[in-house]
Each structure stands twice: as structure tokens, then as C-alpha cells.
Amino acid sequence: MFPGVHGFHWEFGHLLFLGIFFTVVLVILGASxxxxxxxxxxxxxxxxxxxxxxxxxxxxxxxxxxxxxxMTGELKGRICPNAFDCxxxxxxxxxxxxxxxxxxxxxEIAGLRYHPQRRYHRGHTWLEELDDGTVLIGPDEFARRxxxxxxxxxxxxxxDRLVANGVAxxxxxxxxxxxxLAPVTGEVLESGEGQEWYLRxxxxxxxxEAKHLLSxxxxxxxxxxxxxxxxRQASLSEVGSALADGGExxxxxxxxxxxxxxxxxxxxYFLQP
Amino acid sequence: xxxxxxxxxxxxxxxxxxxxxILPWLGILSFGVYSAFVCLWHGLNRTNMDNRFAFGLxxxxxxxxxxxxxxAFFTGFLLYIxxxxxxxxxINSAVVIGLICYxxxxxxxxxxxxxxxxxxFTFWHxxxxxxxxxxxxxxxxxxxxxxxxxxxxxxxxxKLRRIPSFLVFEFEMHKLMYVLAGVGTFLSFFHQGSLxxxxxxxxxxxxxxxEGIAIWPSTFFLFIVxxxxxxxxxxxxxxxxxxxxxxxxxxxxxVFNLLGRVSGICLAVYVLLKAIDTLIWLNRTSPALxxxxxxxxxxEPFGSWILFAEIVVCGLLPAVVLLSSRLRERRPWxxxxxxxxxxxxxxxxxxxxxxxxxxxxxxxxxxxxxWPSWEEVGTFLGMIAYGVLVYSVSYRYLNLFPEERRVAGxxxxxxxxxxxxxVRTT
Numbered sequence: 255m256f257p258g259v260h261g262f263h264w265e266f267g268h269l270l271f272l273g274i275f276f277t278v279v280l281v282i283l284g285a286s287x288x289x290x291x292x293x294x295x296x297x298x299x300x301x302x303x304x305x306x307x308x309x310x311x312x313x314x315x316x317x318x319x320x321x322x323x324x325m326t327g328e329l330k331g332r333i334c335p336n337a338f339d340c341x342x343x344x345x346x347x348x349x350x351x352x353x354x355x356x357x358x359x360x361x362e363i364a365g366l367r368y369h370p371q372r373r374y375h376r377g378h379t380w381l382e383e384l385d386d387g388t389v390l391i392g393p394d395e396f397a398r399r400x401x402x403x404x405x406x407x408x409x410x411x412x413x414d415r416l417v418a419n420g421v422a423x424x425x426x427x428x429x430x431x432x433x434x435l436a437p438v439t440g441e442v443l444e445s446g447e448g449q450e451w452y453l454r455x456x457x458x459x460x461x462x463e464a465k466h467l468l469s470x471x472x473x474x475x476x477x478x479x480x481x482x483x484x485x486r487q488a489s490l491s492e493v494g495s496a497l498a499d500g501g502e503x504x505x506x507x508x509x510x511x512x513x514x515x516x517x518x519x520x521x522x523y524f525l526q527p
Numbered sequence: 528x529x530x531x532x533x534x535x536x537x538x539x540x541x542x543x544x545x546x547x548x549i550l551p552w553l554g555i556l557s558f559g560v561y562s563a564f565v566c567l568w569h570g571l572n573r574t575n576m577d578n579r580f581a582f583g584l585x586x587x588x589x590x591x592x593x594x595x596x597x598x599a600f601f602t603g604f605l606l607y608i609x610x611x612x613x614x615x616x617x618i619n620s621a622v623v624i625g626l627i628c629y630x631x632x633x634x635x636x637x638x639x640x641x642x643x644x645x646x647x648f649t650f651w652h653x654x655x656x657x658x659x660x661x662x663x664x665x666x667x668x669x670x671x672x673x674x675x676x677x678x679x680x681x682x683x684x685x686k687l688r689r690i691p692s693f694l695v696f697e698f699e700m701h702k703l704m705y706v707l708a709g710v711g712t713f714l715s716f717f718h719q720g721s722l723x724x725x726x727x728x729x730x731x732x733x734x735x736x737x738e739g740i741a742i743w744p745s746t747f748f749l750f751i752v753x754x755x756x757x758x759x760x761x762x763x764x765x766x767x768x769x770x771x772x773x774x775x776x777x778x779x780x781x782v783f784n785l786l787g788r789v790s791g792i793c794l795a796v797y798v799l800l801k802a803i804d805t806l807i808w809l810n811r812t813s814p815a816l817x818x819x820x821x822x823x824x825x826x827e828p829f830g831s832w833i834l835f836a837e838i839v840v841c842g843l844l845p846a847v848v849l850l851s852s853r854l855r856e857r858r859p860w861x862x863x864x865x866x867x868x869x870x871x872x873x874x875x876x877x878x879x880x881x882x883x884x885x886x887x888x889x890x891x892x893x894x895x896x897x898w899p900s901w902e903e904v905g906t907f908l909g910m911i912a913y914g915v916l917v918y919s920v921s922y923r924y925l926n927l928f929p930e931e932r933r934v935a936g937x938x939x940x941x942x943x944x945x946x947x948x949x950v951r952t953t
Contacts, residue, residue, distance in 0.1 A: 271655040293696040521535045
């Protein structure tokens with residue numbers, strides 16, 4: 255390569271200077287190419303959606319990344335280190351063992367009703383298993399009150415694939431574009447816009463293996479945590495003071511925020527950095 | 528109208544007000560582009576430089592911004608190589624400042640070369656004995672490094688990050704930052720040094736000529752150390768200015784404290800080296816070349832006050848402030864010291880560039896006067912406007928300060944929750 259440089263001579267000075275220069279050039283080119291090649295490999299891998307979620311999770315706020323056991327009071331101030339994937343979390347496993355067997359009950363907080371037979375995703379979707387092994391998926395009560403009547407709703411078509419923590423559907427409301435995370439991996443069988451559920455899905459694996467979903471006694475603390483966050487955000491929206499406790503969440507939450515803050519609020523509860 | 532492009536949780540002014548801010552700068556940039564075009568079209572005779580006064584306002588600008596832009600490589604070095612994790616909150620801003628400084632310097636150099644279409648000659652016909660060749664090579668490479676470092680920051684834009692490929696690419700590139708930080712440090716070390724070295728080797732100019740180690744004159748090392756001291760100071764000044772204009776806390780005081788301390792140590796080393804270098808030059812180098820050193824300071828306005836201002840006012844005093852933990856904790860003192868450090872570096876580059884060329888070297892030489900033409904001033908201002916615009920756009924649409932959202936969150940938690948209209952009584 256060096257002889258290609260005009261006026262090159264096999265001298266120490268030429269060799270040293272050009273050697274260092276071309277080494278630097280090669281390092282820069284090599285590093286960039288390596289990054290590019292790794293990106294392509296990762297994009298082609300099956301874990302693409304999971305990886306994207308992990309990256310998004312990194313940029314969530316500590317409040318949004320709070321561990322489920324921190325919300326129940328079992329651990330203090332713990333931030334989830336596993337992007338809400340509790341399957342391989344030893345802390346989760348050990349804490350589950352300590353829990354007593356509980357009788358499922360309907361949870362109702364601030365007018366939000368959570369059913370005992372459903373499991374909930376931290377991105378505010380619910381999942382209910384049917385007898386035929388398929389599951390119904392829909393937005394939870396908090397999400398319904400938050401969004402109200404969507405301006406636009408884009409659901410996947412039957413036959414489309416869902417990936418857990420990938421995009422399930424998108425909602426447009428008052429200028430905010432929100433992507434809602436899928437609670438499980440599977441194939442979409444039916445979409446049910448206008449009903450309580452949005453999608454009927456055949457999951458790839460048994461629902462019992464989806465340990466990232468919340469159920470039972472975890473739901474109450476989680477919803478209280480979300481309501482507290484919402485109260486805090488609203489207290490900064492320059493709309494004056496109102497009742498803090500003892501009421502029901504209205505179904506026109508979007509009207510309490512200006513457009514800029516509304517966008518932020520939506521992103522916060524649907525875990526969209 | 529552009530809020531979908533602004534990172535979530537970041538509070539930015541309205542698009543209208545932002546437009547009002549950038550419009551004047553766009554006007555100045557347009558004037559700068561026109562000035563540069565005039566120089567390129569008609570030639571360098573439109574400048575007030577000549578064969579004797581070959582370095583003018585542009586080279587002074589280049590040397591100064593390259594020194595001030597050293598915050599990029601030095602912050603990267605501290606963060607990625609020395610693992611000073613606190614600096615994560617300013618690295619994006621440092622990269623943007625570095626990119627602005629280096630790309631601006633290269634753009635101005637392209638005009639200064641006079642024949643930018645022949646810029647590739649320096650790569651094809653390199654003079655391996657020239658400090659300028661090393662500077663050209665290193666700056667070109669480092670600009671590429673800065674562009675690669677800037678790319679992940681851009682790809683983290685709220686809109687762009689929704690494209691999975693960009694998010695993945697950003698992640699993969701971020702993993703390589705350690706390599707790029709190492710390369711950047713290596714390149715910066717040499718080109719900062721060579722910029723100083725090219726004055727130090729001017730044996731025909733006793734005012735600038737210096738002795739040194741092996742092939743490197745003392746100015747080689749002085750330029751490196753002064754840039755390392757000034758880079759973090761300029762970074763602090765920019766962040767403080769943005770913080771004041773936007774009325775937001777962008778980084779914690781601890782980070783400023785660390786930058787100030789590091790800068791103070793480097794500045795103290797620089798002042799010591801500069802003092803030794805000046806004493807050697809006064810007592811040995813200059814007399815050996817047949818010149819009485821204080822004759823150089825007899826030409827007004829370049830009196831010995833410049834030397835005093837450079838070493839004491841802009842060197843020793845800020846170093847004392849930056850090294851004192853008590854003074855460093857007072858923001859006005861810290862920023863005041865940082866300002867004087869940056870001023871000192873600019874003064875040093877001015878002295879090396881303008882004073883060196885203005886002073887007569889032979890008994891029959893006159894003292895040369897130089898005043899830049901409007902085309903030179905226009906190009907200079909255009910580069911400043913370019914920097915302001917790039918930084919403004921980056922600040923608005925990119926997440927330059929990862930701590931900003933967290934700091935804002937803490938403030939929000941501190942605000943007493945006085946209730947909200949989100950609940951209705953039952």
C-alpha cells in the first residue's frame with residue numbers, strides 16, 4: 255500500500271509515518287465495519303425484537319423500571335435488571351417461594367377494576383387464557399382511562415406474529431403516537447376492535463411460562479404505583495390543584511395535560527422511551 | 528410541530544421561539560458562506576494575507592477551536608479509558624462540541640488552502656518531514672472518528688430510534704466507543720502537539736522557535752497540555768450557557784467539580800512548563816539566535832503585558848481557583864476561571880500565529896500590520912454561526928444530557944403533590 259503513495263521511499267521516516275497513519279485508518283475502518291457487521295447479524299437473529307426491547311428498557315426512567323417486588327414491598331427500591339423478564343431472575347424465584355398461597359380476588363382501585371383470572375403486562379395490557387389454549391389480549395382499565403376513545407387504532411392482522419415486548423398495536427390519541435407492547439409471543443388469530451379485547455392470539459408456549467406477567471396480589475401495588483406517578487406528573491401540569499385521594503380515575507385523562515406533556519405521559523405508561 | 532422529534536421527558540421551547548433563535552444565526556451563516564464563496568471564486572487575494580503574512584484570522588480561529596474542542600477527546604479518554612463514569616453525562620455534549628470545532632476548522636482550512644480541489648494533494652504527496660502533514664492526517668482521521676461518535680447520538684433521536692435497525696446499529700457502535708476513544712486520544716495528542724510544533728521549528732522566527740526533545744520542540748508539548756486544560760473548561764462554559772438560556776439543570780455539580788479539578792491539574796502543569804519554557808527561551812534560546820528577547824515586546828500593541836496575561840492572569844490565577852475545592856464549588860468562580868483558561872488558550876494561539884508573523888525578523892524588516900478583510904471576518908463569523916446552529920439543533924432534538932431527565936424528575940418529586948384533576952369524587 256505504501257508504495258502506492260506518490261513519492262514514497264523505503265526510508266524509516268516514510269515507513270514510520272505512513273505506517274502509523276494507515277494503521278489508524280485501518281482501525282477506524284475496521285471498527286466501523288465490525289459495528290456494521292454485528293448490527294446486521296443481530297437484526298437477522300430471532301431475538302431481534304427482544305433485543306430492541308432491551309435497548310428501549312435501558313432508557314426508561316427508574317420509576318418505570320421498578321421491580322415488581324419493590325412495588326409489593328418485598329424489596330426496597332429495586333430496579334429491574336432484566337428488562338422485566340423474570341424467567342431467569344433468581345431473586346424473583348426465591349421471593350415467590352416465600353409467598354403464601356393466595357386466593358385470587360378482583361382488585362378495584364380508584365375505579366379501576368382488575369380481574370383475578372387475567373394476567374397483566376407492565377405496558378398496560380391484559381391477557382386471559384381461553385379453554386382452547388388461545389388467549390385474549392386487550393388494554394387494561396388504566397390504559398382505557400388514559401387513552402379514552404382513541405383517535406386511531408392500528409391492530410395487527412390475523413396471521414401476523416407477536417413477540418413478547420414487541421409491538422402489539424399502535425394507538426393515536428390527541429397527537430400522541432403510542433405503541434403498545436405485546437404480553438406474549440404468538441400468532442394473531444383474530445382482532446376485535448370495538449370489544450373489550452383487541453386480539454385473540456395462539457401463544458407459542460404455555461401461559462404459565464410467561465413469568466413477566468403480573469397477577470394476584472401484585473396487581474394492587476402496581477396500579478397504586480402507576481396512579482401515584484400519574485398524580486405526580488399531573489401536579490406539574492399547571493392545571494391547578496384538585497382532589498388527590500379518594501376518587502375514581504376519570505376517563506378523560508388526556509384533557510388534563512397539554513399536548514407536550516400528554517405525549518410524555520403516554521410514553522411513560524406504555525414504556526416507550 | 529416538531530415535538531415528535533424531541534426526546535421524551537425533555538422540556539424544549541416552542542418551535543416558534545426556536546426559529547427566532549436560529550434565524551439570526553442562519554443569516555450570519557449565509558453571510559459566511561457567501562464570504563467563503565467569494566474567496567474561493569476570486570482567490571485568496573480577497574483576503575488581507577500575503578506571502579509574508581500567510582497566517583491570519585482563519586489560522587488563529589483553527590488553532591483556537593481545535594484547542595477548545597479538545598474536550599471531546601479528553602472527556603472520552605477520561606470516561607472510556609480511565610473509567611470516570613460521572614462524565615457520561617457530558618460526553619455527548621463534548622462530542623458535539625468536538626465535531627463542531629473540527630469540522631468548522633476543516634471547512635475554514637479548505638477556504639484557506641485557496642485551492643480546495645487540490646486538498647487531496649496533501650494525502651497523495653505527503654511531506655513526511657512536515658508537522659503540517661501530520662496535522663492534516665490526524666485532523667482528517669479524527670474528524671472521521673468524531674462523525675462516527677456523533678452517529679449514535681443522532682440515532683438515539685426519538686423518531687429515529689423507532690427504526691429497529693438504527694437502534695441496533697447505535698448499540699453496536701456504542702460498544703466500539705472504547706476503541707474510538709483510544710484512537711481519538713492518540714490522534715488528538717499528535718495533532719495538538721504538531722500544531723504547536725510547527726511554530727517551534729521555525730528557526731527563522733526567533734520569537735516562536737523553541738528547543739525541545741528529539742524532533743519535538745517544547746511548543747509541541749505545551750500545545751497538548753494547554754488544549755487538555757482548556758477543553759473541559761470550554762465544555763463547562765458551553766453547558767453553563769445552555770443551562771442558563773434553557774433554565775434547566777443539565778448536569779450535576781459533581782461533574783462540574785470533576786471537570787474543574789482535572790482542568791486545574793492540567794493547567795497547573797501547563798503554567799509550570801510554560802514558565803520554564805519562557806525562562807529557557809529568554810535566557811538561552813533567543814540570545815543564541817542573536818536576538819534580545821525583550822526586543823520582541825517593544826512593538827506595540829504586543830507588549831510584555833501579553834506574556835503576563837497569558838501566564839499569570841489566564842494561567843496561574845485560574846489554576847489556583849480550579850485547584851481549590853472551596854472556590855471550585857462556587858459556580859461563578861469556577862466558570863470565571865474556566866473563561867480565563869479559554870481566553871488564555873485563545874491568546875496563546877493568537878500570539879503564536881499573529882504576533883510571530885507581525886514581528887520583524889531581520890534588521891531591515893518592518894513591523895507588519897494585518898487587519899482581516901470582510902471576507903475573512905465573514906468566513907470566521909460563518910463558522911461561529913455554524914457551531915451555534917449545530918449545537919442548538921443537537922440540543923433540541925438529541926439527548927445531549929442523559930442526566931437532564933433524571934435531574935428534572937428529582938425536581939418534580941420535590942414539588943409537593945397538591946392534587947390533580949385526574950380523579951373524580953365518588
